[in-house]
Amino acid sequence: MADVARLAGVSAQTVSRVSTGHPGVIDSTRAQVLAAMKELGYRPNSAARALKRGEFRTIGVLLFTLATTGNSRTVEAIANHAAREGYAITIIPVAAPTQDGVLGAFTRLGELGVDGAIVILEVHLLDSTRITLPPGVQVVVVDSDAGDTYTVVDTDQADGARQAVRHLLSLGHATVHHVTGPASSFASERRADAWRSVLASFDRAAPAPIVGDWSADSGYAAGLQLADDPSCTAVFASNDQMALGLLRAFQERGRNVPGEISVVGFDDIPEARNFLPPLTTVHQDFAEMGRRCVQTVLRQIRNEVTTPGTTLVPTRLVERSSTAPPPSL
Amino acid sequence: MADVARLAGVSAQTVSRVSTGHPGVIDSTRAQVLAAMKELGYRPNSAARALKRGEFRTIGVLLFTLATTGNSRTVEAIANHAAREGYAITIIPVAAPTQDGVLGAFTRLGELGVDGAIVILEVHLLDSTRITLPPGVQVVVVDSDAGDTYTVVDTDQADGARQAVRHLLSLGHATVHHVTGPASSFASERRADAWRSVLASFDRAAPAPIVGDWSADSGYAAGLQLADDPSCTAVFASNDQMALGLLRAFQERGRNVPGEISVVGFDDIPEARNFLPPLTTVHQDFAEMGRRCVQTVLRQIRNEVTTPGTTLVPTRLVERSSTAPPPSL
DNA sequence: CCGCACGATGTTTACGTAAACATTGCACTG
DNA sequence: CAGTGCAATGTTTACGTAAACATCGTGCGG
Numbered sequence: 001m002a003d004v005a006r007l008a009g010v011s012a013q014t015v016s017r018v019s020t021g022h023p024g025v026i027d028s029t030r031a032q033v034l035a036a037m038k039e040l041g042y043r044p045n046s047a048a049r050a051l052k053r054g055e056f057r058t059i060g061v062l063l064f065t066l067a068t069t070g071n072s073r074t075v076e077a078i079a080n081h082a083a084r085e086g087y088a089i090t091i092i093p094v095a096a097p098t099q100d101g102v103l104g105a106f107t108r109l110g111e112l113g114v115d116g117a118i119v120i121l122e123v124h125l126l127d128s129t130r131i132t133l134p135p136g137v138q139v140v141v142v143d144s145d146a147g148d149t150y151t152v153v154d155t156d157q158a159d160g161a162r163q164a165v166r167h168l169l170s171l172g173h174a175t176v177h178h179v180t181g182p183a184s185s186f187a188s189e190r191r192a193d194a195w196r197s198v199l200a201s202f203d204r205a206a207p208a209p210i211v212g213d214w215s216a217d218s219g220y221a222a223g224l225q226l227a228d229d230p231s232c233t234a235v236f237a238s239n240d241q242m243a244l245g246l247l248r249a250f251q252e253r254g255r256n257v258p259g260e261i262s263v264v265g266f267d268d269i270p271e272a273r274n275f276l277p278p279l280t281t282v283h284q285d286f287a288e289m290g291r292r293c294v295q296t297v298l299r300q301i302r303n304e305v306t307t308p309g310t311t312l313v314p315t316r317l318v319e320r321s322s323t324a325p326p327p328s329l
Numbered sequence: 330m331a332d333v334a335r336l337a338g339v340s341a342q343t344v345s346r347v348s349t350g351h352p353g354v355i356d357s358t359r360a361q362v363l364a365a366m367k368e369l370g371y372r373p374n375s376a377a378r379a380l381k382r383g384e385f386r387t388i389g390v391l392l393f394t395l396a397t398t399g400n401s402r403t404v405e406a407i408a409n410h411a412a413r414e415g416y417a418i419t420i421i422p423v424a425a426p427t428q429d430g431v432l433g434a435f436t437r438l439g440e441l442g443v444d445g446a447i448v449i450l451e452v453h454l455l456d457s458t459r460i461t462l463p464p465g466v467q468v469v470v471v472d473s474d475a476g477d478t479y480t481v482v483d484t485d486q487a488d489g490a491r492q493a494v495r496h497l498l499s500l501g502h503a504t505v506h507h508v509t510g511p512a513s514s515f516a517s518e519r520r521a522d523a524w525r526s527v528l529a530s531f532d533r534a535a536p537a538p539i540v541g542d543w544s545a546d547s548g549y550a551a552g553l554q555l556a557d558d559p560s561c562t563a564v565f566a567s568n569d570q571m572a573l574g575l576l577r578a579f580q581e582r583g584r585n586v587p588g589e590i591s592v593v594g595f596d597d598i599p600e601a602r603n604f605l606p607p608l609t610t611v612h613q614d615f616a617e618m619g620r621r622c623v624q625t626v627l628r629q630i631r632n633e634v635t636t637p638g639t640t641l642v643p644t645r646l647v648e649r650s651s652t653a654p655p656p657s658l
Numbered sequence: 659c660c661g662c663a664c665g666a667t668g669t670t671t672a673c674g675t676a677a678a679c680a681t682t683g684c685a686c687t688g
Numbered sequence: 689c690a691g692t693g694c695a696a697t698g699t700t701t702a703c704g705t706a707a708a709c710a711t712c713g714t715g716c717g718g
Contacts, residue, residue: 001674001675002674010697010698011697011698011699012674012675012676012698012699013675013676013677013697013698013699014696014697014698015675016674016675016676016677017676017697019675020675020676022676024695024696024697025696025697026695026696026697029696029697043439043440044440044674044675045380045442045673045674045675046379046385046440046441046442047376047377047378047379047380047385047442047673047674047675048376048380048673048674048675048676048703049376049674049675049676050376050379050442050675051374051376051377051380051673051674051675051703051704051705052674052675052676052677052702052703053675053676053677053703054703056375056376058419065405066395066401066402066404066405066408067401067402067405067599072395072396072401073395073396075395075420076394076395076396076422079395079420079422080422080424083421083422083424083437088419088420088421088437088441089419089420090387090417090418090419090420091404091408091417091418091419091420092412092417093405093408093409093412095409095412108412108417110372111372111373111375112375112417113374113375113376113379113442215599216599216600216602216603217599217602217603219603220603241599241600241603244600244603244604245603247605248603248604248605248607251605270396270544270545270570271545271570271573271600273545273546274545274546274548274549274570274573274574274577275573275577276576276577276580276605278577330704330705331704339667339668340667340668340669341668341669341704341705341706342667342668342669342705342706342707343666343667343668344705345704345705345706345707346667346706348705349705349706351706353665353666353667354666354667355665355666355667358666358667373704373705374703374704374705376703376704376705377673377703377704377705377706378704378705378706379705380673380674380675380703380704380705381672381673381704381705381706381707382673382705382706383673
C-alpha cells in the first residue's frame with residue numbers, strides 16, 4: 001500500500017479510501033491511485049483488513065459429508081447467497097460422525113476466522129456440553145430439533161412425509177410401508193414420525209419400518225424383503241436413492257411398479273424424473289434452505305443476537321409415474 | 330492475549346509461545362497460561378496470526394457448481410485432505426459460466442486471503458488475458474488441458490473412454506454411438522475424442538454423436554432418438570445421469586437393455602449399480618483427485634514455484650449388467 | 659569460587675489496514 | 689476582501705500476534 005501511495009503521489013490513507021470505495025476522493029486522484037494499483041499489482045491484504053475491521057466476512061459451514069445430494073445442494077445455495085452478500089464460505093469437514101469429530105471441527109471453527117457458522121449435522125452430536133462455541137460466532141443449525149438452543153433452519157420434513165403418505169392412502173392403499181434413513185438422522189426420524197402419525201390418524205396399522213442408510217443399496221435390500229410380502233402395495237422411502245433401490249428390487253422380483261406396488265421417495269433429486277418409472281417424490285427446496293440459512297446467520301451477525309427458533313422450508317409432492325391405486329381396486 | 334498474560338502473571342510473548350506450542354516454556358508456566366486462557370475463553374485471532382505469519386492456511390476452490398456428482402465429491406475429498414494438512418478451504422462460486430463470471434471469481438479470490446487455489450472450471454473460460462492471478466497465489470486446475478500454463482490434475486478421461494468403447498467393441502458391436510456432455514466441457518471433449526479415435530483404430534465408422542448437457546433429461550431425449558435407429562446396438566454416454574435417461578428411453582420404447590442395446594456410462598456414481606439394469610460404467614476416483622489436488626497445491630505453496638504439467642488419475646471400467654453382445658450374435 | 663553458557667522469560671517491533679483526528683485550500687458569503 | 693465552512697487529503701494510531709533481540713537466573717566446569 002505504501003508503494004502504491006508513493007507511486008500515485010498520495011498518502012496511504014487515500015489509497016485505503018480508494019480501495020474501500022470510500023467517498024470524498026476526487027476523480028483525478030482516484031484515477032491516479034487506481035493506475036498505481038494496477039501497475040504494482042496491488043491487492044489489499046485481507047488479513048490486515050480483517051484484523052482492523054474485526055470481521056472476516058466469512059461464514060463457516062460445518063458438515064460431515066458433501067456426498068449426499070441434500071448437503072451438496074444446500075452448500076451450493078449457501079455459497080451463492082453468501083457470495084451475493086459479500087461473504088465467503090469456508091468448509092469445515094467433520095472428520096468422523098462422533099462427538100470427538102464434532103468437537104475437533106468446532107475447535108477448528110474457533111481458530112478459523114469466521115463471523116458465523118452454519119452447522120449441518122445430526123443434532124444428537126451437538127448436545128454435548130463439551131462443545132463451546134467460539135464467542136462472537138453466531139450459529140445456525142440445519143437438520144436438527146435444537147430449536148430451543150440454537151437457531152434452526154430446516155426443511156419441513158414432517159409435512160413432506162405427511163403429503164407422501166396421504167397421497168398413497170388417497171390412492172386406496174390399505175397401508176404404507178416405510179424405509180427409513182439411518183437411526184442417527186434427525187431428518188429420517190422426523191419423516192418416520194410423520195409417516196406413523198398419518199397412518200394412525202387414518203386408523204391404519206403401521207408395518208415395521210425397514211432401516212436403511214440413505215444408499216440405493218440399502219433400498220435394494222429393503223426392496224428384496226418387501227417384494228416377498230404380497231400385502232405390501234405401497235412404500236414410502238425416506239430418500240430418492242433408496243427408492244431407486246426399491247425400484248430395482250421390485251423389477252427383479254417381477255413386481256410391477258406402479259401396477260402392483262407404488263413407491264414414493266423424498267428429495268426430488270434431478271435424476272428422479274428419469275427413474276424407471278419416473279419417481280413420485282417429495283420436492284425439497286434446497287436453494288431456499290441455503291438462502292434462509294445465510295439470511296439468518298447474517299441477521300445474527302449484524303445484530304449480535306441469537307434468537308432461538310425454527311424456520312421451516314415448505315416441501316411439495318411431485319406426482320410422477322411410480323404411484324397408482326393398488327391392484328385390488 | 331494481554332488479559333491472559335496479566336491473569337497468568339506472564340508476558341504476552343509467553344502466551345503466544347504457549348498458544349503456538351512453542352518449546353522452551355516450563356511446564357508450570359504453561360499450565361498457568363492454559364488455565365488463564367480457559368478462564369478467559371481466549372481464542373487466538375486468526376486475522377492477526379495470518380497478518381503476522383504472512384500465510385492464511387487456506388485454499389480457495391473455484392467452481393461453477395456443486396450440483397454435479399464429480400464436483401461435489403472432488404470438493405469433499407479436497408476438504409478432507411486439506412483439513413488433514415491443517416488447511417481450510419474456501420468455496421468461491423463462479424456466478425455465471427462466462428468470462429465475466431470467472432473474472433469476478435478471480436477478483437474475489439485475490440481479496441480473500443488464500444495461499445493457493447484449485448480451479449475446477451472448463452479451460453476455455455480460463456485462457457482470457459484479462460485474468461490475472463493474485464501474486465503469490467498458487468493455482469492447480471482441474472478439467473483442463475492448460476498443462477503448459479498451469480499445473481493440472483485430472484482424471485484420465487481419454488483412457489476411461491477408451492476402455493468403455495473397447496469393451497463394447499470386444500462384445501461384438503459393430504460400432505458405438507456416443508452421447509456427449511455440453512460442448513463447453515473439456516472432459517466431454519476428451520471423452521468424445523477418445524471414442525472417435527478408438528473407433529477409427531478399429532476401422533469402424535463413427536456415428537454422429539448426440540450432444541447432451543450432463544442431465545438425465547438430455548440423455549432421455551438422446552435415447553428417444555437412438556431407440557428408433559435399429560442399427561444402434563451400443564451407446565457410450567459421457568456420464569451416468571445421461572445413461573440413466575437412455576435406459577428410461579429404451580425401456581419406454583421397448584428396447585431391451587442389454588439384450589438389444591448395450592449402455593455404458595461414465596463416473597460410477599453410487600446409484601449406478603442400482604439402475605435398471607445395473608450400469609456398466611467407467612469409475613472415477615474422486616477421492617484420489619482431491620488428494621492429488623491438495624498435495625500439488627501444497628507443494629507449490631511450500632516451494633513457491635509453479636511447475637506446469639498434468640497429473641492423470643487413472644480410471645477403470647466397472648462391468649455390470651447393461652452391456653452384452655449385440656442381438657445378431 | 660568465579661565466570662560462562664544456556665534455558666526461561668520479558669521487551670521491542672513490525673505485519674497492512676482503516677478509523678479518528680488534523681490540516682490544507684478553495685469557494686462562497688456578508 | 690476577510691471570514692467561514694466544507695471538501696479533499698494527510699498524519700497518527702491501534703488492531704492482535706510472533707519474530708528478533710534482550711535480560712535474567714541458575715547450574716556446571718575449571
